[in-house]
Amino acid sequence: MTSTLRALLGATALSAIGGIAAAETLTIATVNNGDMIRMQGLTDDFTEKTGHEVEWVTLEENVLRQRVTTDISTNGGQFDIMTIGMYETPIWGKQEWLVPLDDLSEDYDVDDLLPAMAGGLSVDGTLYAAPFYGESSMVMYRTDLMEAAGMEMPDAPTWDDIKAAAEAMTDKDNEIYGICLRGKAGWGENMAFLTAMSNSFGARWFDEDWNPQFDSPEWKATIDFYLDLMNNYGPPGAANNGFNENLALFQQGKCGMWIDATVAASFVTNPDDSTVADSVGFALAPDNGLGKRGNWLWAWALAIPAGSQKVDAAKQFIEWATSKEYIELVAENEGWANVPPGARTSLYENPEYQKVPFAKMTLDSINSADPTNPTVEPVPYIGVQFAAIPEFAGFATQTGQEFSAALAGQQSAEEALAKAQDIVNEEMEAAGYK
């Protein structure tokens, strides 16, 4: 009897100790983007508040994706928190590979997350990843060159406006090219841009029965317009240009316009790096009057893999890193222009943040993208610049290579579209969608 009692007492004592949150060490996988580097610099604040230590594993984006996918699909348990995107979250959430974030504290104020972001990171209304920062795409243009050409950029331009502006600003003798766009092959590179662009031309990846649509006149119109723009007004060698290459060109004053991620705004307006910092204007991504604009929607978000042993501590970290308080902490240390954008409604209501030149256009761009209803005609998938199915990354990169080759002049638009149609058809049949 006494021994049973003793055992019971012992167990109670143990569980009491267990109840006091023990200090844990969290391993967090992330990418080397400016906002993440700032977060790493501020982790002391988290450790002070909770006692938990943090170890960072920073990897190149594609390496991170491969590493994290391997880990999560083998239940490797190496990471307590993973930085993932809007593409992975719905797929992995559906597979039950992620811990649902449905019990975040009241202070966290889930309803404050921008609806477009929360929507893209949820499966059937359950949030699986908390947005750390969000982005859309928009037009960044040189106000001085527009002025010199006697033109004005509307806040919501059409593709014809873009073409006219590109033509007026191009001055190849002085190495100024009217427009810089992505050409480097990859589902997250040229295909992100082209897919978003195609939405505004009324095109779509699949019809409602998962038939690829690259043989449609809408896709033909998209690619023709893109190639025409780039061949006449784009920089040489554009088929190798991704985000970073175009950022370098724009900062050196070689692009009249650049349509790309809204996070680029803080780089091109930073006088330390950009030679054109004081003459950059912003406009919404163009449209063709069909009701959809050519802008995408993306979030870098924090999620907990289902295999983590430290779910409670991990949730504490996620609440800290994506909270309103964190945004204030960054503003205090690094200024309002450097806070992680695009995640919370309250940020855009903040009068201090409204003074940041690109704040309004970023919010308007994010709000005009709808991942659950991305195209003019209905589609069976979620995602603006991608289709959130596991096979997408593979075949979109292959089709991206075809369009990149077309931009490099190695094949015609028709050939590229025909090959893209075949590639996707084959993959979709093999994957059992048809």
Place this chain on the structure above:
Amino acid sequence: MARAVTTQRKVIATAAAWTIGIAIFFPILWTVLTSFKTEAQAIADPPVWFGFDWTLENYEVVQERSNYFRFLMNSVIIAVGSTVLGLLIAIPSAWSMAFVPGKRTKDVLMWMLSTKMLPAVGVLFPIVLIARFLDLYDTHILLIVVLMLMNLPIIIWMLYTYFKEIPVDILEAARMDGASLRSEIIYVLTPMALPGIASTMLLNIILAWNEAFWTLNLTTTKAAPLTAFIASYSSPEGLFYAKLSAASTMAIAPILIMGWFSQKQLVRGLTFGAVK
């Protein structure tokens, strides 16, 4: 006349060697130069060559942000460990294939080489699952074994070709003098094949040092070597080429210095046989 041709040939050969040498070395030089520039200078077009304000800022940032010595130590442990383990296995196997070839020795050699033809990613999942099962994820021992297995065919092939050139008569003489198999390998064969073993060892350390698939996929924090250190400075959204270059320079410096000092050994081992 004959002499003039030789001189001319020599000049052409020298010029060609220098051109190729500079072409190969140029990316390394450019990386080192970039590491001393600011981020804006790093992407300047036209590029700046030497006329910039040299700065150590990138090195300071990299030093501050990551623990270089932890990554360095992991690289040393993994590269040296996998090489030593590989040699322990490869010397006896190369000996047996070179001096007591059986009917299937040639097939075995070809089969070993064929394992190098499989893309590494093809066995990623099995290896990850085995590592998880044995609880070896993110440990030195896992990396040492995996890299050893990856490089073993190369080590055996290199040693095999060196051993082949050692006259069997010398080994037989040792045997006649009553040397056991063990002392034959340790006291007769190994000293004679030392240049070959040394260059194999150096090459293998370089291969293991630069290996960037398994070292990235099988490590997290504890065993992560310099390849992970470099990978953490590559950015999809942002221009950090100067910092990336600083990290790369720090990662290649040790192996570059080692290569520099052992140049003679390396070249001798790669171009000459054992007893020529």
